[in-house]
Amino acid sequence: MSILITGGTGFIGSHTVVELINIGETPIIVDNLSNSKEIVLDRIQTVTGIRPKFYKTDLCDAEALDRVFAENPDIESVIHFASLKAVGESVAIPATYYYNNLVSTLNLCEAMKKHGVKIMVFSSSATVYGDPAEIPIKETTPLGITTNPYGETKKMIERILADIHKANPDWSVSILRYFNPVGAHKSGLMGEDPKGIPNNLFPYVTQVATGRRPFLSVFGSDYDTHDGTGVRDYIHVVDLAKAHLCALRRARTVNAVEHFNVGTGHGYSVLDIVKAFESATGRAVPYKLVDRRPGDIATCYADATKAKEILGWQAEYDMVDMCRDADNWQTKNPDGYVE
Numbered sequence: 001m002s003i004l005i006t007g008g009t010g011f012i013g014s015h016t017v018v019e020l021i022n023i024g025e026t027p028i029i030v031d032n033l034s035n036s037k038e039i040v041l042d043r044i045q046t047v048t049g050i051r052p053k054f055y056k057t058d059l060c061d062a063e064a065l066d067r068v069f070a071e072n073p074d075i076e077s078v079i080h081f082a083s084l085k086a087v088g089e090s091v092a093i094p095a096t097y098y099y100n101n102l103v104s105t106l107n108l109c110e111a112m113k114k115h116g117v118k119i120m121v122f123s124s125s126a127t128v129y130g131d132p133a134e135i136p137i138k139e140t141t142p143l144g145i146t147t148n149p150y151g152e153t154k155k156m157i158e159r160i161l162a163d164i165h166k167a168n169p170d171w172s173v174s175i176l177r178y179f180n181p182v183g184a185h186k187s188g189l190m191g192e193d194p195k196g197i198p199n200n201l202f203p204y205v206t207q208v209a210t211g212r213r214p215f216l217s218v219f220g221s222d223y224d225t226h227d228g229t230g231v232r233d234y235i236h237v238v239d240l241a242k243a244h245l246c247a248l249r250r251a252r253t254v255n256a257v258e259h260f261n262v263g264t265g266h267g268y269s270v271l272d273i274v275k276a277f278e279s280a281t282g283r284a285v286p287y288k289l290v291d292r293r294p295g296d297i298a299t300c301y302a303d304a305t306k307a308k309e310i311l312g313w314q315a316e317y318d319m320v321d322m323c324r325d326a327d328n329w330q331t332k333n334p335d336g337y338v339e
């Protein structure tokens, strides 16, 4: 029995592959390498002793995807990570985002249907709550108006999967709404490898701390938060990876569409992160307060009770672990994955 992992060489996908191998599962990776590198497979092999089967395949190519299923009749479930995910880029090239994220998912669902695969865990995002109607955010909190095409594709795919389940009640779909995944594998062999200038806070902080960039721009210091800077729910990528294992176990036993917030339930401001990073690593993070970034919200953190009660999952790593592991990865791999 194997599990198809779309986007399995990416940041969250690769960490999930490691955790799956650790519990004796057999992941098969499909990735078009548009935002990841094949060397990740070497790292997975070093960490686990096993090299997962890999297809360099674009999910938008329906025939190629069909061949992957045909060649692997033992695929019993799918964890669907593959997606374009840069918020700013999605505003600049919306059609590309809608096309890629939606067509790839529709092709995947068609291939699953054709090959009798009925179990999916899907990577969604807290971005579907828009500017959240309540804090902490529960799964019952109404979905909001997304601020960018990337976020809208996540919301649309959630709806598509719910409709597919309605028409095919024997399908089982677990939708994980990620908060802010950060950190890295403790080996320092795997981590986040953004192209160019990082958009997200953590990779930017680690690059400032290691001297690759001079200072952090703190986007906005006049939010209605304890220190005026944006508050988020940061979660260690290995905790997030383990949530997929729990979601998969659950999806194997119930035929339903279920949504789970995957966060720690704690909110940290940007300045909290700067301080936490400095004290965990002993490195300075110079920063400047600048204007707000368009589309940002003040506060976003999870009520993670449902995942604990139904999936039996909760975050184990704390902010010190997140800072230390992110710094360890950045220090050992200053230019990310180099082939």
Ligand code: UD1
Binding pocket: 085, 087, 125, 126, 127, 147, 148, 151, 179, 180, 181, 199, 200, 201, 202, 204, 216, 217, 218, 219, 220, 229, 230, 231, 232, 270, 293, 295, 296, 297
């Ligand atoms: C963004 C996306 C989210 C996506 C997540 C992970 C939106 C609105 N946001 O979340 O969908 O799932 O990335 O990829 O769709 N910050 C700085 N300086 C920086 C970078 C960030 O001050 O250089 C601040 C931001 O203003 C924010 C916090 O740090 O308050 C976190 O930002 P970021 O890491 O980009 O994540 P989000 O915007 O929360």
